[in-house]
Amino acid sequence: MLRWFTDTAREVWWVARCLPHLVTVALLAVVVLVLLGRFVTGSGVGLALVGLLGWPSWGSQSWHRVADRRVSLNQRRHWPTTAASVGLSVTRPGEADSRTIPRLLRGTRTRDGVSVLRMRYAAGQTIDTVERAAPALASLLGGHSVRVADDGPTRAVVTLALRDVLDRVTNTPTPRDGATGTHPASGVELGRVMSGQPWTVDARVHTLVAGATGSGKASVMWSLIAALAPAVRAGTVRLVGIDLKAGMELLHARALFSSLATTPEEAVVVLEREAEAMAIRAAVMAGNIRSHNPSSTDPHVIVVIDELAAITRYITDRDLSRRADTALRLLLTQGRAPGFTVWGWVQDPRKDTVPMRSLFPQKIGLRLVDVFETEMILGEGTAKVAPCHRIRDTHPGTGYAITEDGHAAKVRAHYATDDLIHGVNASYPSPHQLEVPNLAPEPSLAPSLGDYTRREARTESAPPHPARSEHPSEPAEVTPARPRAPRKPRPPRAPRTRPASTASVDGSEVA
DSSP: OHHHHHHHHHHHHHHHHHSHHHHHHHHHHHHHHHHTTOHHHHHHHHHHHHHHHTHHHHOHHHHHHHHHHHHHHHHHHTHHHHHHHTTOOEEETTEEEEEEOOEEOTTOEEETTEEEEEEEOOTTOOHHHHHHHHHHHHHHHTOSEEEEEEOSSSEEEEEEEOSOGGGSOOBOOOOOOOOTTSOTTSSEEEEEETTSSEEEEOTTSOEEEEOOTTSSHHHHHHHHHHHHHHHHHHTSEEEEEEETTTTTTGGGGGGGEEEEEOSHHHHHHHHHHHHHHHHHHHHHHTTTOSSOOOOSSSOEEEEEEESTHHHHTOOOOHHHHHHHHHHHHHHHHHOTTTTEEEEEEESOOOTTTSTTGGGOSEEEEOSOSSHHHHHHHHOTTTTTTSOGGGOOTTSTTEEEEEOTTOOEEEEEEOBOOHHHHHHHHHHOOOSOOOOOOOOOOOOOOSOOHHHHHHHHHHHHHSOOOOOOOSSTTSOOOOOOOOOOOOOOOOOOOOOOOOOOOEEOTTSOEEO
């Protein structure tokens, strides 16, 4: 009840701020009519005023259009003061009191709670100038997030989200078949962007997802798997899973994966097998086809790795670690054209944990620990426009996506329920099923074959042991030692000779 009163009061205040003159006139009319004894007319005007103040509740869509128009007019009216306050004004040479600001162009508007400011730079300004001022501009205009994009050599576009549409949690939609004639892994919906529109990604691009514990990495993962489920059942997409946390996450959808590794040994086998399949496909395509066109017999392969650091950092066997690193780098550097993609999830984005993170063109940063981790995963200087370290822990699945062109967008992934995951697992099995051989070495205490070989070699070169008596009471037979030849006498030493004297600088002799 208290929350309802709070929300209602906030909406009333919102109407009063957006339409101050209309609200003031209606309120004065009610007071005057009541004082003059026109109670019926005053009551009618009062009801109209109540309806006006409750407009956001009963007509949210129409009210938002009016409010957006009002916000756009205020932004244009106060733009000179706003630009000067955030540091976008430039002093003219020789005129200390004269300053110029970026000029707002046609196309500046506010719609659906998103303000788009198209501006032309003032003299001496660049895109870096606008990016530095973007956080202050968002704070001044009440934006929940901001994005700066280049619009030519002299223009920039600043996008502000005035309403936090990502505050609500949305469930992962039921899988549906994609449009015919398009690649099954293109335009995969994972959630929503800050404007409320669907957040779609190109699943054919190698993607790295980083986030702290509880940041919602599983939401991104299951939204991806659920969106690809129809293509998996059709056979045009083949999923390969690696979950070294004993399969606690991916085993819920085991039927969708052609192979699923849960141990380091199985992971190495799976990665090497996919790298070999990639090389074979590339050899067939060489000189014939430049890009892979998936089919039910030749599907697009997506390798899903839950906790990438378990492969790149935490494998203690050096040989297995080296083999896994080699196969993973081959897939990342050569897999795009033949139709092999890697999606990796990681908690610690440091370079010593994920040494090949620069090989992922597409990155998604969820809630991270500090500004350093944000720039590690998204790139240098991105902490200002994509502050992953400032995402609240009450918004799991919220983050910033960096596309191949380097633009950052605030997003929130859908939430996949357990019922949806199990339903997808039962309804969309993969027709491509491959066995994963277990190459784990058997724990044996016996020496290796090499040890036996070296021991036999030492035994053959060593002299035979003395014969032992069959009866312990009898003394063992001792072989007499061979007599040693006497040493030859040493020749006498030569007498020591005194070294010749050398002349010093002043002419005296020095011994």
